[in-house]
Amino acid sequence: MTALAVIRDAGSRAGFTLAGERVVCDERGVLFFPDASLLAVSDLHLEKGSSFARRGALLPPYDTAATLVRLQAVIADYEPRRVVSLGDSFHDGGGAERLPEVFRLQVEAMAAGRDWFWVAGNHDPEAPAGLPGESVRALQVGALSFRHEPSAGALDGEVAGHLHPCARIVRRGRSVRRRCFASDGHRIVMPAFGSYTGSLNVLDRAYAALFRWERFFAYMLGRDRVFAIARPMLRPG
Amino acid sequence: MTDQTSIETARSAPAALPEPFEKWFAERGWTPRPHQLDLLASAKAGRSVLLIAPTGAGKTLAGFLPSLTELAARAKRRPGEAYRGVHTLYISPLKALAVDIERNLAKPVAEMGLPVAIETRTGDTPPHKRQRQKLAPPDILLTTPEQLALLLASSDARRFFADLRYVVLDELHSLVTSKRGHLLALGLARLRRYVPGLQAVGLSATVAEPDELRRWLVGQNPHDAGIASPPSVLPDSQHATAPMADIITVAGGAKPHITILDSVERVPWAGHSARYAIPDVYEAIRRHRTTLLFVNTRSQAEMLFQELWRVNEDGLPIALHHGSLDVAQRRRVEKAMETNSLRAIVATSTLDLGIDWGDVDLVVHVGAPKGASRLAQRIGRSNHRMDEPSRAILVPANRFEVLECRAALEANYLGAQDTPPLVDGALDVLAQHVLGAACAEPFDADDLFEEVRSAAPYASLDRDTFGRIVDFVATGGYALRSYERYARIKKTKEGKWRVAHPRVAQQYRLNVGTIVEAPYLTLRYARAGRGTPLRGGPVLGKIEEGFLESIAPGDTFLFAGKVLRLEGIRETEAFVSNATGQDARVPVYAGGKFPLSTYLASQVRAMLADPARWQALPEQVADWLRVQRDKSVLPSRDSLLVETFPRGSRFYMVAYPFEGRLAHQTAGMLLTRRLERAGAHPLGFVATDYSLGIWALGDLGALFKAGKPSLDALFDEDMLGDDLDAWLADSYLLKRTFRNCAIIAGLIERRHPGKEKTGRQMTVSADLIYDVLRTHEPDHILLRATRADAATGLLDVRRLGEMLSRIRGRIMHRDLEQISPLAVPIMLEIGKERVNGDAGEMLLSEAADLVEEAMGEA
Structure with a gap:
């Protein structure tokens, strides 16, 4: 699959405009802005497994590998000129230092030939040690602003992460919960990309002040496409 | 009375009861039953024993006789005297059963004036009492498999159990088939290591393969001092030569009187509610003193309870008892049962086991019993006197259940047993036990392996698998060995495994046990008031998260016998209000907990194939089969x-x-x-x-x-x-x-x-x-x-x-x-x-x- 085919195939990928910018919602949980050739990914939480291991929960140590493999795939598809990792790229401040050499090389390969931005997150406020790319608190690209935590109040053109949005619907007595993009067309909150990242329902109080709810959609991640679900269909929990 | 006892062992001389016991029996005009004396004799000969007896045979007293007679002869501990560990450990699958036994045992002990302290230790025991029990253990401690695991994983376990003589395992047939049984078997192996002469007394209902239980009670793979087992022994004969406890079997009891509800109403084609039978069931309750109604699931219990109250024109005291209800509410029901102030109790398997409450003279089983042994067990609840027949009514909820009930009924008459076969010990349970062992004291891997293999479910465990489990406990056991520095247990210079950090032991204590419940939310009333509507009122119990996920605020459902409206969910609490007078949206039937047993299934097929047997079926069901034959x-x-x-x-x-x-x-x-x-x-x-x-x-x-x-x-x-x-x-x-x-x-x-x-x-x-x-x-x-x-x-x-x-x-x-x-x-x-x-x-x-x-x- 080539990047071009992906964009033409926008029938299955929810494509819409955010503050006037075209944007593709990819079911793998990334955003692509074709005009800026920019790929955004959020909350990688690399080295979460080893972070838990330090506290005695010996989770399988393959999460970083799994996350990077998926990231490599989307980067190969879109071949973006810029990549923005929207914060919480590492699960804790020591994550980048613990990153095994093999993964460090993978990140370097992915970043080669493109601009790479590490946005500071609450889990990783400091720049990741020894990795290529530029560390920023936030990033402005045209009308779009990229930051980790959504800022208070409804804002135009903001792309953020941090909240790990998911949505739930119930149909014929059965429940479907999926990670999702949360957007009202003015701003968007991205789903977490990391293999071990959980999620928080978009109906949680944490989202209440962020959106104009009458125009809100949860773009739930499916296997082959994104499903746009309107606010009245959503359930808490 | 058909109290035949058989005992398979070199028969020891009949045991004489010490004086206070003789007197106690005599004062009541009773004589000790043969199996009680036989069990005492086996115990005195230093043997472990399996007692298989129907309910009402005096099983509990028999199980405790060895302990009580010994304790009666033991001088009371005076203040200042050396620490005295617990003498007898009683383990039951249910907290409620431990509490019940405490009550039933305390009575004869008090009447005989024995200097015996009996206490329970369960998840409900307050911390100060647990603490005190560690310092001054009772003579007899009544507890559960999880609590035993916790006691064994503490650093003073060796001291606490140093004086242990007996372990009494109640309802053994039910314990051994689950992971709890695996955990308990490992605990028992550990106790045997602390106290090599420890004797086990297993109490069980009739099972298909009693020898499995006999092996379970004693150490397997006896370590014969470096002598390899003779190569001539075929693998198949390994079981035949495996050590076994003595067995004492009490046959019979009076044959239960079981009928299938014969309703003039039409038996439904499908479904599980048995709503058609409610008027007949209510009539049966009216005609009896106390009726116990068993169902297979919580939602069935709720529905039945609700429907009974709908027709309860006489206002009979009818109560509800299931595991999701708030503890306080369950205790109230149990108390009321004990004082015989209830006419009927609707219950799920929480009351399934040998709880001996009140004067139940009728058991109604709604829905098919799914297994002949389970039916026998539940029917055993009524009339806890072995020589009087139990009375029971089976209420099939649909037509196939009519066939199944009929098959179960014939099986019960025939005394057929279909308890499930035992399976090999689970590896996740073993991992938990290995961590627990390290929490108690550093262990040598080879020694622990020997100990684990002495537990029957793990008798054929291989060393390599055990090694992988130890590795899993230490570092997660991953091929990518990246967690060495975070290991939970580490090898000391002497080659023993010890806990790497006190925090690990704390984690173990919080996570002990093998019962993993589906995530539950606390269900409570929303307190009325202005402002935020979701303020918590009284707690009603726990409810499965999965169930709440399928309903929305405003939907109504049955719980604790009430129609409730879901108001909202916040964090781990679900808030509800009364929706009295409304029809509840009937909860989704999550399917029976127990699948139809192999034995009953083959009986049902046999019945279908044999038109001569259809005469025993209600006419409408027989007619159904005849039309099927034609079409x-x-x-x-x-x-x-x-x-x-x-x-x-x-x-x-x-x-x-x-x-x-x-x-x-x-x-x-x-x-x-x-x-x-x-x-x-x-x-x-x-x-x-x-x-x-x-x-x-x-x-x-x-x-x-x-x-x-x-x-x-x-x-x-x-x-x-x-x-x-x-x-x-x-x-x-x-x-x-x-x-x-x-x-x-x-x-x-x-x-x-x-x-x-x-x-x-x-x-x-x-x-x-x-x-x-x-x-x-x-x-x-x-x-x-x-x-x-x-x-x-x-x-x-x-x-x-x-x-x-x-x-x-x-x-x-x-x-x-x-x-x-x-x-x-x-x-x-x-x-x-x-x-x-x-x-x-x-x-x-x-x-x-x-x-x-x-x-x-x-």
Whole structure:
């Protein structure tokens, strides 16, 4: 699959405009802005497994590998000129230092030939040690602003992460919960990309002040496409 | 009275009872029963004993006689005297049973004036009392398998158990079949290491294979001082030579008087509510002193309770008892039962075991009992005197259940036993035990391996697997050895494994036990008031998160005998209000907890095949079978009937294996995969305990007749190979099983009240871990444990395999023009039951429909 085919195939990928910018919602949980050739990914939480291991929960140590493999795939598809990792790229401040050499090389390969931005997150406020790319608190690209935590109040053109949005619907007595993009067309909150990242329902109080709810959609991640679900269909929990 | 005792052992001289005991029996005009004296004699000879007796045979007193007689002779501990450890440990599967035994034992002990301190220790025991029990242990401690594990994992375990003489294991038949039994077996092995002369007394209802229990009670693989076992011993004879406890069997008791409810009402084709029978059941309650009503699930209990009160014109005191209710409410019901102030109690399996309350003179079993042994056990609740017949009424909820009840009834008369076979000890439980062992004191791996192999469920464990478990406990056991520096247990210079950090022991204590409940939310009243509506009022109990997920605020449902309206959910609490006078939305029936036993299934098939036996059935049911015979055919005992017929725009296939819902579900999953490959375009399937229905776009009947595929090929045993593996890998069942294994093995922590507040995004869900582990290390020890669990439990692969081999070459196909009478029940389930167990693809297409609806509204 080539990047071009992906964009033409926008029938299955929810494509819409955010503050006037075209944007593709990819079911793998990334955003692509074709005009800026920019790929955004959020909350990688690399080295979460080893972070838990330090506290005695010996989770399988393959999460970083799994996350990077998926990231490599989307980067190969879109071949973006810029990549923005929207914060919480590492699960804790020591994550980048613990990153095994093999993964460090993978990140370097992915970043080669493109601009790479590490946005500071609450889990990783400091720049990741020894990795290529530029560390920023936030990033402005045209009308779009990229930051980790959504800022208070409804804002135009903001792309953020941090909240790990998911949505739930119930149909014929059965429940479907999926990670999702949360957007009202003015701003968007991205789903977490990391293999071990959980999620928080978009109906949680944490989202209440962020959106104009009458125009809100949860773009739930499916296997082959994104499903746009309107606010009245959503359930808490 | 038919109190025949048999004892299989070199008979010791009959034991004489010490004076206070003789006197106590004599004052009441009683004589000790032979099995009580036999048990005492075996114990005095230093043996462990298994006592198999029906309820009401004085089993409990018999079990404690060795302890009580010894304790009676022991001088009371004076202040300042040396520490005295616990003398007798009593372990029961239920907290309530421990409390009940305390009460029943305290009475004779007080009447004989014995200087014996008896106390319980359960999850409900307050911390200060636990603390005090450690410092000054009672003579007899009544507890549960989980509490024993906790006691054993503490650093003073050796001292606490140093004076232990006996372990009494109650309801052993029920304990040994679960992971709790595995944990207990490992605990018992540990106790035997502390106290080599320890004697075990097992109390059990009748079981199919008593020798399994006899081995369970004593140490296996006796270490014969470096002498290798003679090579001439064949593996098969290993069991024959394995050490066993003595056995004492008390036969009989009076034959129970069981009837099947004969209602003038029409017995429904399908469903589980038995609503039709409510007036008759109520009449039966009125005619008896105290009635115990058993059902198979919580939602059935709620429904029955509600319906009974609807017709309760006399205002009879009828109560409800199930595991989800608030403890205080359960205790009130138990108290009321004890004082005989109730006329009826609706209960699930929480009251299943040997609890001896009140003067129950009738047991009503609503729904089919699913197993002959379970029926016998439940009926044993009524009239706790062995020599009077128990009275019981079976209330089938649908027509197939009529057949099943009839079969169960004949089985109970015949004394048939269908307790499930014991399985090998689970590896996740072993991992928990290994960590517990390290918490108590540093262990040597070879020594611990010997100890573990002395526990019957682990008798054939190999050293390599044990090594992998120790490795798992230490560093997660991953091929990628990246966690050495975070190890939970580490080897000392002397080569012993010890806990790396006190925090690890604390984690162990919080996560001990093998019962992993589905996530529960606390259910409480929303306090009325202005402002935020969701303020918490009184607590009603716990409710499965999964159930609440399928309903929305404003929906009504039954709980604690009330119609409640869901107001909202906040964090781990669900808030409700009374919706009295409204009709509850009937809870989704989650299927019976117990699958139909193999024995009963074969009885039902035999009954179907033999028209002479239909006379025993209600006329409407017999008529149903006759019409089936005319319109289609009835399967013979060992064959499988498959019917195909068109209906609407679809084609249906219904098979009648009678192998239980789990095996059918697995079969349905695998058959639809095959039909898909054959181009039959299956759309879905539904499974009940009795039959399996599949519907498709393709004409299944025509395809089978054309041999594309033939039914023999479709039902070929090879479906249990690649198809099973491929399906399993993605199955939600396996994910659920993995979650349980991961919690028991200590990979992920249990959810504890108050800790969830950090929110979902802070925890790592078991599903995510499973996906990562399966992709990167498919042969990890925990995945091995998961597959073993799923195959025996959730999937019933063994039974499916037996069925496939039984019906080979014996499939009867009837291609019909329309639905047959026998097919009606399962056709009625379509749409009610989950259509497809594998959520993924289908839920997506559901969501796709939803988008159009949603976009339409927007």
